Amino acid sequence: MKKLHEAYQERSKKINKIEQLKELNTPKAVYDNLQAICAAGYENLKDEDSKYFLKCFGLFDKNDGTFMIRVRIAGGQLSIEKALVIGEISKEYGNDYIDITTRQQIELRYIKFENLHKVLTKLDAVGITTFQTGIDNFRNIVTSSFDGLSSDSFVECMPIIEELQGVFLHKEEWTGVLPRKFNAAILGSATNDCNIFGHDCCFIAAKKDEELGFNLYLGGRVGMQAEDINLFIKPEEVKEVFLAVISLFKEFGFRDNRNKNRLHFLIEAVGMDVFRDAIIQVSKATLQSGGELLLSNEHKINQDGCVELLDDKSAVLFSIPSGIFCGSDLIYSAECTKEAEGELRLSIEQSFYMVCKNEKIEQIKATPIYKKYEKYQNPYFVHQIACAGTATCSFGVIPNKPDAVEMAEFLHKEVPLTNAKVRMYWSACPKGCGIHGIADIGFEGCKAKDEDGNTCYGVHILLGGKASYEAKESRVIYKSIPLIEAKYIVKKIMLMYKNERQSAESFEIYESRVLSMLNNDEVIKKIENYH
Ligand code: SF4
Numbered sequence: 001m002k003k004l005h006e007a008y009q010e011r012s013k014k015i016n017k018i019e020q021l022k023e024l025n026t027p028k029a030v031y032d033n034l035q036a037i038c039a040a041g042y043e044n045l046k047d048e049d050s051k052y053f054l055k056c057f058g059l060f061d062k063n064d065g066t067f068m069i070r071v072r073i074a075g076g077q078l079s080i081e082k083a084l085v086i087g088e089i090s091k092e093y094g095n096d097y098i099d100i101t102t103r104q105q106i107e108l109r110y111i112k113f114e115n116l117h118k119v120l121t122k123l124d125a126v127g128i129t130t131f132q133t134g135i136d137n138f139r140n141i142v143t144s145s146f147d148g149l150s151s152d153s154f155v156e157c158m159p160i161i162e163e164l165q166g167v168f169l170h171k172e173e174w175t176g177v178l179p180r181k182f183n184a185a186i187l188g189s190a191t192n193d194c195n196i197f198g199h200d201c202c203f204i205a206a207k208k209d210e211e212l213g214f215n216l217y218l219g220g221r222v223g224m225q226a227e228d229i230n231l232f233i234k235p236e237e238v239k240e241v242f243l244a245v246i247s248l249f250k251e252f253g254f255r256d257n258r259n260k261n262r263l264h265f266l267i268e269a270v271g272m273d274v275f276r277d278a279i280i281q282v283s284k285a286t287l288q289s290g291g292e293l294l295l296s297n298e299h300k301i302n303q304d305g306c307v308e309l310l311d312d313k314s315a316v317l318f319s320i321p322s323g324i325f326c327g328s329d330l331i332y333s334a335e336c337t338k339e340a341e342g343e344l345r346l347s348i349e350q351s352f353y354m355v356c357k358n359e360k361i362e363q364i365k366a367t368p369i370y371k372k373y374e375k376y377q378n379p380y381f382v383h384q385i386a387c388a389g390t391a392t393c394s395f396g397v398i399p400n401k402p403d404a405v406e407m408a409e410f411l412h413k414e415v416p417l418t419n420a421k422v423r424m425y426w427s428a429c430p431k432g433c434g435i436h437g438i439a440d441i442g443f444e445g446c447k448a449k450d451e452d453g454n455t456c457y458g459v460h461i462l463l464g465g466k467a468s469y470e471a472k473e474s475r476v477i478y479k480s481i482p483l484i485e486a487k488y489i490v491k492k493i494m495l496m497y498k499n500e501r502q503s504a505e506s507f508e509i510y511e512s513r514v515l516s517m518l519n520n521d522e523v524i525k526k527i528e529n530y531h
Contacts, residue, residue, distance in 0.1 A: 090327025
């Protein structure tokens with residue numbers, strides 16, 4: 001603990017601007033007064049409410065009198081009743097627009113300021129919360145879309161997620177008190193379909209002396225995979241360990257430079273061993289050293305666009321291009337799911353699955369809503385992520401979502417693939433919300449120069465991120481390529497993959513076998529000489 005105190009003192013000589021805002025009020029006081037705040041009009045909205053307090057409740061000021069509302073959907077499991085209400089709200093108040101996010105959540109956009117309280121009341125009536133989905137809070141806890149349903153599922157995680165939410169959700173003492181955001185994920189199966197190494201706190205399926213549980217990995221963030229802390233956690237110990245980690249982060253996390261105050265930086269300052277000892281001391285649990293990780297399968301969709309599950313069930317994929325969806329289609333999807341006596345599960349790849357009995361698959365596939373999205377059932381859309389981009393994010397350098405769609409359509413036409421898997425993830429700026437750093441092919445938006453020397457939209461192109469069996473960041477192969485040229489480069493990469501892959505191997509395996517053996521110059525030479 002001494003080292004934690006010293007590290008904290010060293011980084012406590014000043015506090016950042018957000019910490020200064022926190023001293024002006026409490027999140028609870030602002031939330032309790034929300035109806036009056038909305039009634040007073042957007043022109044009277046206080047700066048600290050816009051920049052901090054409303055974000056504690058998932059309300060994001062877009063600086064034009066409208067808000068984005070981020071809805072928490074634990075583990076991506078969305079009930080039919082909730083889906084219908086979210087869809088209706090989107091239609092009535094939010095231009096019938098919805099984004100599906102990489103944390104298995106839904107974002108409503110274009111909500112007028114004066115309607116915020118009304119919308120939250122309608123959501124609350126069916127048990128939907130937006131609490132703590134923004135700024136320095138516990139973000140949505142992520143898990144496999146097939147939690148408890150797949151044949152390689154060892155521990156069902158949803159009950160544990162509910163236990164963890166019980167620690168912090170709607171709790172005043174845990175609202176807006178962290179130094180920075182805190183992302184957690186838990187995976188109880190052998191298939192990593194939830195970017196399990198990419199969070200501040202990751203519980204990953206493991207085995208120790210024939211006992212099933214989790215290995216704990218800590219300190220993940222954009223551009224940095226979480227590291228093994230060498231602790232095996234039994235399912236019944238997860239809550240205590242989680243509480244120990246968040247208590248340490250709350251007490252010792254840095255509050256000066258916001259660019260260097262995620263959990264990773266605290267662990268970096270004191271060392272993993274010190275942090276590990278502190279967890280053991282605070283949790284009071286008798287923890288064992290890490291077990292054997294159980295990740296052994298790759299997340300793949302079969303030729304029918306489904307994932308086979310236990311108990312004669314399947315998950316029917318609805319591949320949503322760039323995660324751009326709408327309230328009307330969410331309502332149709334919920335009705336279709338109800339007819340099929342199924343359930344909805346959102347994915348971190350900004351799409352969703354209808355889980356149903358196998359005998360209902362054809363019924364789902366015959367619906368107009370399935371047919372509307374069926375054309376996106378190809379490898380270029382199925383594993384696609386694209387962050388908000390310039391349309392809705394002030395940090396965006398390129399439009400992004402439309403660029404990702406255009407690239408996927410181009411590639412599907414030029415290099416059609418079957419029985420293949422390639423993950424293309426797009427971020428519109430270096431902040432990397434589109435998790436491009438772990439993609440097979442990642443794109444980071446930037447400015448570029450066209451052949452006449454004029455500034456245009458461009459991307460850095462990255463290759464070789466790993467997410468299935470190990471965590472590995474990709475490497476930048478091309479810098480500042482105009483978007484118009486990027487698609488021809490990627491076309492050649494896809495031709496190489498199509499022609500050189502063994503059987504139905506994924507791009508991730510192909511890259512490990514072929515491209516990872518080459519240095520950057522050799523990769524570029526191979527791409528440029530490929531015909
Ligand atoms: S990566 Fe940049 S542009 Fe994309 S959502 Fe994040 S901050 Fe916005």
